[in-house]
Amino acid sequence: MKVVKPSSFVPIEWLWDYKEDEKDIHVVDPVDKSTVVFGIFIIDKFAKDSDKQLQQLIRKVETDFAIWNDYYPWSEYNGISLSLEKLENEMPFIYGQLCAENNVSREEKVLLGLLIMLSKRLDPQMFIRVRDTDGDFIMNEISEALPKEYEFPVACNRLWLNCGKMKLIPLEESCSDGLRPLEALRFLEDSAFKLLDVDTLSNGAIVKMTANFPNDVLSRLVKLQLVIENEKHRQILVENPRLISFLLKSLIDEELSVTDQVSGNNDGSIELLVSEEHADLIPYFFEAKGLRKDTTLIPILCGRAISDVMEKLLRNRTIVVEDERTVKAIREGSLLDLTNFRPASIDLALSTGEDVDLTKDLLENLQNLLDGEVKIEDSLDFDNSDEDASEDLDEGCRKYFEDEGIDIDEDDFLEFFLKEGLKLDDDMIGELRADSVR
Structure with missing residues (x-):
């Protein structure tokens, strides 16, 4: 049984950087969830049949990404989608997207690692552009290591992946401003030999980001044992194992009811690959539902919750069983074989105190994050080893929002996270705010 999760197509305009006064003109359709997008271009003025080359290339990319698309536990389930698109000048290219909502910092780096590996095997005239709908995440991460001349908006559309290396269009090309998409492509067609190696300019910033791929990604994956009593639900998970992350995220559902009464017969045990971040949601679920803090009950109780969530998502068609085709079992010894993971x-012990209020604890953690007291890994690279760490991180976060032109205060951000991220209704948010000021 193949499961699909209907999703919206992110317009190709999100592939590019725009100056603030131009963005609203080019990017009309908003995007609800953070999505990483990329384009693969064949830039060769002497190429006679780029369309045919791209059709062959997209099949190669699909093959390269297949094991990750089928078995990596993507947070939004769908994995990396590919399509053939055209720019306004009719130039064809391969367009890819990955919805990484709630796990952006991890999954954008998985995709970047895959694209770098792919790029190493592509011809020199093939260039890849990659960013996400929140901004150019690579430039944001390495900006402090680059010469200051490459600050926004000068850096617009200058960063490209070619032959396994991140490269920059030099400042001599429209040095006073960023480049428009077609200007960048024209430079690559005429003067690609002038591209600058980002690692040379930034003291190896890209190498530091990606040197341990895929081992660093794989080290954060673990095997989760579940007992799925419903045979249909169990079979769906066996044939669509990457669905588990999306189901775990969906456990924050106040209408979900799980009994912790356990009989002696617990048939239906399966093992699934999950990220440590998603496995860490389970203690919060146990706390929120008042379940017994017995780790031996995790497979059966979490399995019941997963089964209940799946039924709700199937009923409201958030996920759909598309056909009866069985997904191939993963080949033994391959990269994402379960036997490779611990x-x-x-x-289950979230706190040493008794009667912990999960929502209050969450609110406090969110406020600490806004105050710069929680380390943001893989997002902003600050040294938190001294007494000024909190102030440095706070200033770094604020500078990031300023650079991106995002005007948002702490209350607005907190309300957005509670409403959009955790799906709390207005009444619950009001109660949380009232509790926080008492």
């Missing part, structure tokens, strides 16, 4: 180690 079992999940889950500690």
